[in-house]
Amino acid sequence: xxxxxxxxxxxxxxxxxxxxxxxxxxxxxxxxxxxxxxxxxxxxxxxxxxxxxxxxxxxxxxxxxxxxxxxxxxxxxxxxxxxxxxxxxxxxxxxxxxxxxxxxxxxxxxxxxxxxxxxxxxxxxxxxxxxxxxxxxxxxxxxxxxxxxxxxxxxxxxxxxxxxxxxxxxxxxxxxxxxxxxxxxxxxxxxxxxxxxxxxxxxxxxxxxxxxxxxxxxxxxxxxxxxxxxxxxxxxxxxxxxxxxxxxxxxxxxxxxxxxxxxxxxxxxxxxxxxxxxxxxxxxxxxxxxxxxxxxxxxxxxxxxxxxxxxxxxxxxxxxxxxxxxxxxxxxxxxxxxxxxxxxxxxxxxxxxxxxxxxxxxxxxxxxxxxxxxxxxxxxxxxxxxxxxxxxxxx
Ligand code: NAI
Ligand code: MG
Numbered sequence: 001x002x003x004x005x006x007x008x009x010x011x012x013x014x015x016x017x018x019x020x021x022x023x024x025x026x027x028x029x030x031x032x033x034x035x036x037x038x039x040x041x042x043x044x045x046x047x048x049x050x051x052x053x054x055x056x057x058x059x060x061x062x063x064x065x066x067x068x069x070x071x072x073x074x075x076x077x078x079x080x081x082x083x084x085x086x087x088x089x090x091x092x093x094x095x096x097x098x099x100x101x102x103x104x105x106x107x108x109x110x111x112x113x114x115x116x117x118x119x120x121x122x123x124x125x126x127x128x129x130x131x132x133x134x135x136x137x138x139x140x141x142x143x144x145x146x147x148x149x150x151x152x153x154x155x156x157x158x159x160x161x162x163x164x165x166x167x168x169x170x171x172x173x174x175x176x177x178x179x180x181x182x183x184x185x186x187x188x189x190x191x192x193x194x195x196x197x198x199x200x201x202x203x204x205x206x207x208x209x210x211x212x213x214x215x216x217x218x219x220x221x222x223x224x225x226x227x228x229x230x231x232x233x234x235x236x237x238x239x240x241x242x243x244x245x246x247x248x249x250x251x252x253x254x255x256x257x258x259x260x261x262x263x264x265x266x267x268x269x270x271x272x273x274x275x276x277x278x279x280x281x282x283x284x285x286x287x288x289x290x291x292x293x294x295x296x297x298x299x300x301x302x303x304x305x306x307x308x309x310x311x312x313x314x315x316x317x318x319x320x321x322x323x324x325x326x327x328x329x330x331x332x333x334x335x336x337x338x339x340x341x342x343x344x345x346x347x348x349x350x351x352x353x354x355x356x357x358x359x360x361x362x363x364x365x366x367x368x369x370x371x372x373x374x375x376x377x378x379x380x381x382x383x384x385x386x387x388x389x390x391x392x393x394x395x
Contacts, residue, residue, distance in 0.1 A: 004033040004340065007059045007066040009305075011041040013312025015069020017322045018329035021388040022067060025330050028392040029345045031337065036063060040097050041071040041312075046082050049092035052100045060105065060303050065340060067333060068307040071097055072314060098307070102146050103153075107298035107305060108196050109203045110146040110277065111335065114284035114294070115139050119358040121367055124287035126261060136265035140284045141213070143204040143269060144277025146298055148192050149228070151274045155188040163187070192228040192273065194235070201235045203299075204271045205243050213268035216240070218250040219280050220272060228273065236271065257283055285309065292325030292366040295332040297339065306336040316372055321383040323376055325364035327353060330391065352394035362390035 008023070010016040023035060038056040045051040051071065060066055074082070079094030101107065116123055116138045128134040156163060164182050167173045177185060201218075208216050218236050220229035233250055240248035251259065253276045260283045272280055285294035291310040298305045308328035316324050330349065337346035356362055364387050365376035377383060382390065 004031075004065065005063045006033045006035050006336075007038050007056075007063045008035045009038045009040045009056065009066055010069040011312065012043070012072040013070060013314050013317035014310075014322065014324045015041070015071065015312050017069075017317075017324060017384055018308065018326045019067060019069040021326040021384055022329045022333040024388055025349060025391060025395075026333060028395050029348055031342060031345055038066070040068070042074075042082075045079060045094055046084055049083060049087045049090070051094070052097035052104075057104060060101075060305075064303050065336060066303070066305045067329075067336060068098070068101075068305050069329065070308065070310060070312040072312040073098075099151065099153075101305060102298055105300045105303040105305075106147060107300040107303060108145060108147045108199055109297075109299040110142075110144040111203075111207075111297045111299065112142040112144060112277075112281040112285070112294065112309065113140070113331075113335070114142065114281070114288045116288050117293070117354055117357040119360055120289050120293075121360075121363070121369065122289040122293075124261065124264065136263070136287075138264045138267075138284065138287050140264070140267045141207060141269050142277055142281040142284060143200055143207070143271045144281060145192070145196060145200040145273050146277075147274070148196055149274035150188060150190045151278075152189065152191055154191060155186070157186040158183040159185065159187050190225070190228050190273070190275075192231055194231065197232050197235055198239075201232065201239055201271055204269050205239055205246065208246050208269045209243055214245070215247045215249070215266070215268040216243075216271065217267055217269070218248070218271045219253055219256045220250065220276055221252050221254070222250065223252065232271065232273065253280065256280055260284065260287065281309070289327075290366065292328055292364060293331065294328050295335055297332070297335040299339065304336070304339055306332040306339070308332050319372075319374055321377070321385060323365050323372055323374070323381060324384055325366050326384050326388050327364070330388075348395060349391070352391045355394045356387075356390045362387060 010019045038059045039053050040056055041051055044053055073096045076094050123135055125133050125135045220232055222229040222233045264287050294309040296307055296309050334346040334349050362382045365372055365381035368381050370376045
């Protein structure tokens with residue numbers, strides 16, 4: 001097979017650390033690729049006024065597949081203060097480059113698998129009958145619509161007259177908000193299109209079929225948010241007929257967060273809009289080890305970017321040796337291998353991770369439930385590199 005080219009975007013802080021560890025794993029499993037570095041993140045905001053340089057977009061456009069570490073993001077006003085003085089007052093406005101990437105390349109399908117590794121001390125446990133303790137085995141993949149909804153960026157404080165006038169034609173708006181001064185009204189829209197709603201539902205059902213999941217659950221709030229959640233529900237209802245043997249049901253996001261700890265083992269594939277998907281995927285991730293284990297894929301028609309869901313963890317960026325858990329990044333890399341058809345290698349890596357976790361001899365500080373600091377290395381925690389080394393030996 002021809003050698004692949006993978007665009008690597010380490011970004012900021014621990015993004016740089018975990019991405020280089022993931023590449024060591026890819027080398028060890030015999031995956032042959034050329035890695036092309038692409039700039040992204042805080043440094044490029046400060047220096048160039050753009051955290052997502054055009055040359056990075058060009059590299060992604062060309063090579064299509066990318067591994068991303070993490071970036072540091074700050075609110076608009078704080079960001080403005082850190083901009084190179086030469087660029088200040090020139091109209092540069094900070095925006096999150098990862099949200100920018102998702103929208104630019106229409107990476108509309110976000111997959112976030114949350115699977116229990118047996119032996120992980122961070123696994124969720126609950127009380128069973130009598131004094132018994134149960135450790136449910138979670139195997140959930142959240143399909144989050146990644147580009148629309150509440151994170152679509154269509155919002156105003158003091159909306160323009162045309163927007164306000166249009167809203168005033170809605171009886172509910174007139175009655176519930178019409179009393180307020182226009183300048184004191186903030187509007188964040190939740191817009192869904194049929195095209196992208198169908199795409200996320202289709203991707204979820206197809207995944208269930210391919211990997212043998214028996215249950216697909218839409219996690220929204222269709223009884224209250226009737227138009228957008230309602231559209232997803234109608235699409236799922238129609239689609240489920242094409243998938244014999246898969247049980248479709250829906251839950252409300254609020255109730256889902258409660259049920260999360262009651263019976264997480266009963267869920268399979270979860271579909272949700274952008275914000276509810278963000279919330280519910282963090283909820284499930286918390287049951288299987290949290291940020292050190294939470295991997296994800298952002299998949300569009302042409303481009304796909306694989307990243308851990310954690311951020312740049314600035315607290316730990318200067319620790320040498322690094323202590324953060326590389327597993328979330330390595331599992332994201334496995335998702336990339338699956339995506340490009342290198343499933344055998346992905347299985348090998350996941351098995352190696354499973355073995356290391358089960359043996360329990362090498363554990364990152366989060367798995368030992370320690371407060372992160374350099375001292376954890378004296379308290380029995382493995383460094384980032386040692387964790388990777390253990391996975392490589394197990395390979
Ligand atoms: P964070 O995910 O960077 O860190 C939160 C805490 O989680 C850390 O202090 C650490 O205790 C733990 N943690 C994170 N990754 C870990 C790992 N691999 N192993 C062990 N423990 C880990 O989130 P935070 O502190 O809210 O944000 C820091 C910066 O990252 C911010 O600038 C934020 O905007 C950005 N961010 C970027 C994301 C991305 O690049 N996709 C996602 C989330 C936050
Ligand atoms: Mg989140």
